[in-house]
Amino acid sequence: MTRTHHLTVRGLMGLLSLSSWLALGTPAAHAADYSFNCISGNNAQSCADGQNRLSLQVTHAGGNQVDFTFRNLSTLGSSITEIYFDDGTLLGIASVIDSGDGVTFSQVGSANPSNLPSGGNMSPAFVATQGFVVDTGNGGPTKGVENKLDGGTQEFATIRFDLINGKTFADTLAALNGPLGDGNDLRVGVHVRSFSNGSSESFVTATAVPEPESGLLAIAALGVTGLLGARRRPR
Numbered sequence: 624m625t626r627t628h629h630l631t632v633r634g635l636m637g638l639l640s641l642s643s644w645l646a647l648g649t650p651a652a653h654a655a656d657y658s659f660n661c662i663s664g665n666n667a668q669s670c671a672d673g674q675n676r677l678s679l680q681v682t683h684a685g686g687n688q689v690d691f692t693f694r695n696l697s698t699l700g701s702s703i704t705e706i707y708f709d710d711g712t713l714l715g716i717a718s719v720i721d722s723g724d725g726v727t728f729s730q731v732g733s734a735n736p737s738n739l740p741s742g743g744n745m746s747p748a749f750v751a752t753q754g755f756v757v758d759t760g761n762g763g764p765t766k767g768v769e770n771k772l773d774g775g776t777q778e779f780a781t782i783r784f785d786l787i788n789g790k791t792f793a794d795t796l797a798a799l800n801g802p803l804g805d806g807n808d809l810r811v812g813v814h815v816r817s818f819s820n821g822s823s824e825s826f827v828t829a830t831a832v833p834e835p836e837s838g839l840l841a842i843a844a845l846g847v848t849g850l851l852g853a854r855r856r857p858r
Contacts (some may be wrong), residue, residue: 654682655796659813659826662749663741666822672699673815673826676770682800683792684783688717692781693813697770698820704767706782707739708755711798711809712790719757720781725766727759728780734758739812741825747803747826749812757782767816800831 652657657679676696684690695703703733706728716730734756742749757780759767768778786795798809 634694650733653681653792655799655801655831656680657811657831658829660829661824661826662739662745662812663823663825665824666818666820668820669699669701669815669818669822669824671816672697673701673824674829677703677813677815677826679828681796686787687786687790688783688794689786689795690712690720690781690783691811692779693768694777694779695768695770695775695815696801697815697818700770700817701815702767702769702817703780703813704816705734705736705739705756705758705814706780707742707749707812708782708784708815709742709808709810709812710752711807712786712795713755713809714750714785714787714790715754716757717783717785720783721791722768722776723777724776724778726768726778726780727766728757728782729759730754730757736814739825740814740823742812742827745827749810751812780837796831797827 659674659677659679661674664670676698678694680690680692680694682692684691691706691708693703693706695701719728719730721728735758736752737756739749739753750789751777768780775839786792795809798807799811803809803810811828813826814823815826
């Protein structure tokens with residue numbers, strides 16, 4: 624009995640050490656990937672396709688700046704044409720970076736539509752912050768971020784933001800992941816037009832896609848929690 628107890632303690636201490644090593648050895652995240660939820664529901668096929676195929680990567684651009692990069696891997700013909708930001712840690716748009724191939728986004732005082740379609744039906748309502756909207760404009764050769772069903776170069780648009788003085792990249796991720804309606808939350812919405820079935824849909828950022836090392840750390844933490852007999856309250 625004494626020997627069994629001794630081995631259990633050793634195993635527990637080893638697992639604790641592993642968890643501590645992972646926590647200390649894993650570098651701070653400099654990027655996070657997000658999926659989207661469809662909020663308009665004009666067409667079930669388009670909504671499902673966008674939720675599975677639209678992506679946002681949030682990256683620390685250095686200093687007091689954060690990049691928001693949008694990609695479209697839709698299996699239907701579609702184009703991201705307007706991008707909206709609702710509050711959070713953002714101070715103002717520093718620059719807009721396009722992939723080329725005709726993708727041309729620019730900051731606008733008032734997009735058309737001025738707020739994310741169907742955003743007002745959310746609770747709390749999605750209200751685009753003044754000056755935090757980019758779109759493709761009207762006329763000319765401009766276009767949004769399209770999928771490349773022909774296997775061409777993947778298109779993207781990156782919106783670089785300056786952060787509010789004193790706010791950090793970590794604060795920005797916390798605002799994206801935090802509870803809605805607490806005054807510190809950040810939501811990002813995209814309006815996608817020209818689905819091949821004739822519909823257009825609106826999407827808002829959903830949960831972050833976990834990084835592999837985060838999953839490993841979570842497994843270690845779960846093992847420690849199980850051995851200690853503790854229970855975590857569901858979020």
